[in-house]
Amino acid sequence: MSDPSSFLLPASRIPKAWYNLNADLGEPIPPSLHPATRQPAGPDDLAAIFPENLIMQEVTTDRWVEIPEPVRDVYALWRPTPLLRAVRLEKALQTPARIYYKYEGVSPGGSHKPNTAVAQAYYNKVAGTKRLATETGAGQWGSSLALACSLFDLECTVYMVRVSYDQKPYRKMMMHTWGADVFPSPSDQTEFGKSVLAQDPDCPGSLGIAISEAIEDTVTSKNTKYSLGSVLNHVVLHQTVIGQEAVEQMEMAGETPDSIIGCVGGGSNFAGLAFPFLRDKIAGKANCRVIAVEPTACPSMTKGDLRYDHGDTAGMTPLMMMKTLGHNFMPPPIHAGGLRYHGMAPMVSHAQKLGLMEAIALAQTHVFESAVQFARTEGIVPAPESAHAVAAAMDEAIAAREAGEKRVILFGLSGHGMLDLSSYERFLSGDLQDV
């Protein structure tokens, strides 16, 4: 056989702690502010929506946070995830670059999202929560939380962005199978949803609106907490299992990445992959380029401002210092539903400000073109969100060919696209435009 192209770790190598980049940043992240007083939000301000154990993780500056055994036990269902070398793609691109990808699509939900869903369900369970309310875009997050709630015996209510609810019925069915209730957002279940529908009965919805609905549900119900699938510090923290495993797997492959690439919606899979590598970069031990890829239709990192803004459309969440297009921004209904979010994780925004990483934006037809070539060479059909990272990695490999350089590229393949085939069908029939 030729050189190995897959790098696998045993279950004993599932990380024992999550890594907090916050501990290694010279300049601390600005605190989040109370939405009414604009004073730094304390743990009490968050207690209505999150359990105390997760609030502590949100504000911690400890470098390592131990992963509880029951969470590692569930992780063992699919972790450690594989690191693969895309040898057939390299050949097709005739590039001297070596392309590696860390594949999170092997989880039961089909993406990286269960890494934090399982942790959040566990911490809520031990804190006495009975029900979790959340939002979802394309359904990846909602289905991951539905899975986690079923494993830890919690009820789950999901507000799903209407355009995805209509276009992507299979993830709704997954959520039902795992026992969750699912409503299209804007919905008639909340006062905010009703107010949006009164103005625009055909509103396609957005993550910002769905978050407002889930929070309203939480604060008006008993024994219910809210759960967010991206953006917040504790979510980013939970995702660092990806990068920690990848650091070890790249060592197994005998490689040091020159570029690390991930797609960004709220920033969690990108941060999860990149932050453990950034640790070495900050320490002066590595000098890789770290690149976040977003859609041109929702360019929070490349066109947004760095300022305090709400995480939701109704303005109920604390104000966070982040790259944002404004909490009223209504992204066009592109096929990467999970990348339609107006803001960016404060930790990722801060890392960009400190010059630790860069961001680029790609148009969806280019993204699908690359994803199809990837599927035809490597076999895996990427989720449309992940396909942004695929396209950027391929562009980088082509640039390496043109420069005649043997660059080592690592990208995050955050999920598979087997429930997004209608988007591929539209692309293949020439029916998909850039917006």
Ligand SMILES: Cc1ncc(COP(=O)(O)O)c(C=O)c1O
């Ligand atoms: C497969 C996949 N990748 C990426 C994302 C974007 O989220 P994040 O930036 O938090 O990783 C999503 C969001 O739904 C997703 O489903």
